[in-house]
Amino acid sequence: MNTRRLVRLLLAVFVLVVPLAASAQTDSTLELYVRRNVGYSGAGEIQGSFRLETNAPPGVVSVTFYIDDTVVGTDAEAPFRVDFDTDNYAVGPHTLRAEGALADGGTLSAAPRQFSFVSAADSWRAAQDIFVPIFSVALVLIVLFGGLAVFQAMRSKANPTPLGALRKYGLLGGAICPKCGRPFSRHWWGLNAGLGKFDRCDHCGKWSLVRALPLAQLRAAEAAELKNAGEGAGAVPEPSKEERLRKQLDDSRYSDN
Ligand SMILES: [Zn+2]
Helix, strand or coil: CCHHHHHHHHHHHHHHHHHHHHHHHHHHCCCEEEEEEEEEEECCEEEEEEEEEECCCCCEEEEEEEECCEEEEEECCCCCEEEEEHHHCCCEEEEEEEEEEECCCCEEECCCEEEEECCHHHHHHHHHHHHHHHHHHHHHHHHHHHHHHHHHHHHHHHCCCCCCCCCCCCCCCEEECCCCCCEEECCCCCEEECCEEEEECCCCCCEEEECCECHHHHHHHHHHHHHHHHHHHHCCCCCCHHHHHHHHHHHHHHHHC
């Protein structure tokens, strides 16, 4: 047998045996879990209200929990667990343990867990160390993006797009404003909202939920801008009902002659 085959065989045995061993272990050993109720935990340091909990291997009738050599409590009902507050113990390193009593009189010990209890002030400081930089970065980004959005909005106000002008729609595509009916490029600073973007129209400045539309539709809307403007201010106003009636009367009078 050459070495390569031997290594492969050993690997195969290892792959087969390790999960079996692991699953066998979870069935018959007591595992101690430490869960946070309210408080701080990070890098082996905890502060606040926590729960000691174990699995319930067959045969275990009660579990006693310890912090160092002090009994925190005994639970005789699965799920075996007990709550504690780190503030009731000295600041510093502690060993958390769990011991299960078996129906046949034997005991089962969970692998102990090490934690350093920190004071509320220290945990607050540690939390600040984590969150202050995150919040600062987020705040800077919000101010930056907000500023850029305002700047772009001002620029589009200063250079209004002429009616009917062909325009370029960027990567985010163009949309038609439901308020004024004019097409505009969707902005990167618009808020993504599921089906569309909550975006600000370059022309009327109003915000609405808009979806990217095909170019043909946008071009049609560009052309419609001119047409709408023509029908609006420049053209002769529509005759009223009364005027139309009088005109019909006049027409009929002349045609009789
Ligand atoms: Zn608009």
